[in-house]
Every structure is written in C-alpha cells, then in structure tokens.
Amino acid sequence: MSGLLLIVVIVIIVLILIWIFNSRTTMGNYQMTNTQNINIVDFAFEPPQLTINRNTRVVWTNTGSAHTVTSDAGLFDSGTLMTGQQFVQFFNNPGVYTYHCRIHPFMHGVINVQ
Ligand SMILES: [Cu+2]
Numbered sequence: 001m002s003g004l005l006l007i008v009v010i011v012i013i014v015l016i017l018i019w020i021f022n023s024r025t026t027m028g029n030y031q032m033t034n035t036q037n038i039n040i041v042d043f044a045f046e047p048p049q050l051t052i053n054r055n056t057r058v059v060w061t062n063t064g065s066a067h068t069v070t071s072d073a074g075l076f077d078s079g080t081l082m083t084g085q086q087f088v089q090f091f092n093n094p095g096v097y098t099y100h101c102r103i104h105p106f107m108h109g110v111i112n113v114q
Contacts, residue, residue, distance in 0.1 A: 035059055038109070040067050040081070040101075045109035054094055054113050060087045067107070072098040 034056040039046045041063050052058065060069045062081040069078040069087045075097065078087035091097065091113045101107035 037061065039063055040069075043101075043104055043107055045069075045107065048108065049110045049112070051112040051114065052091060055090075055092055056113070057088055057090045058111060060089075062086070066103055068102040069109075070100055070102045072100060077102075 036052050036058050038060045076089050094113050097111040099109050
C-alpha cells in the first residue's frame, strides 16, 4: 500500500516538474516575440537609429529598389532584398550595432540594444 502511494507521489512530482519546465519555455518564447520594425524607404533606413531592449527581433521591410541590411562588423547580412522582402535579426546582447547597405554604401543605420 505504501509502495503504491510512493509511486503516485513520484508521478505527481514529475508532472509538476514537466508543467514548470513547459511554462518557463513558453515564457522564454514569449519574450523572444518582441518585435521592432524598420522600413527601407528610397535610400534610407527608417528610422535610421533605433533603441531596443535585448531579446528583441528587428524586422526590416524593403519598400523600394534592391538593398541589403549588412552589419559593419560582419555579424549579419540579409543578402539582396527585393521590393516587399523582409529580413529578421535577433538582438540578444546589449551593444551598438551599426549596419549599411552594400549596394548603396552611403545608407547607414544603428541599433542600440539595452
Ligand atoms: Cu541600398
């Protein structure tokens, strides 16, 4: 009888641990869904400077001719974006991330991650 009780208690503890683990995972995913948007309009990134919290993803949307979103430090590169195409980059660590367009080197942008 006490053996059966022990098994039931262990099963309940395991189920509680699984529930805790799953809820933490869900919270982690929820934090990752913070999104900020930058539009590429004519020959500029709008806004050219953006301050975000860490664990945020930035989505660039190209509304014009061919452009790229290329990290000055080589951390990321969208490749050529045609009209309507998007590029997504996650920023998980604080810092200053400067970037440019490879096709038009005079196009610059900055992401400040807090
Ligand atoms: Cu460009």
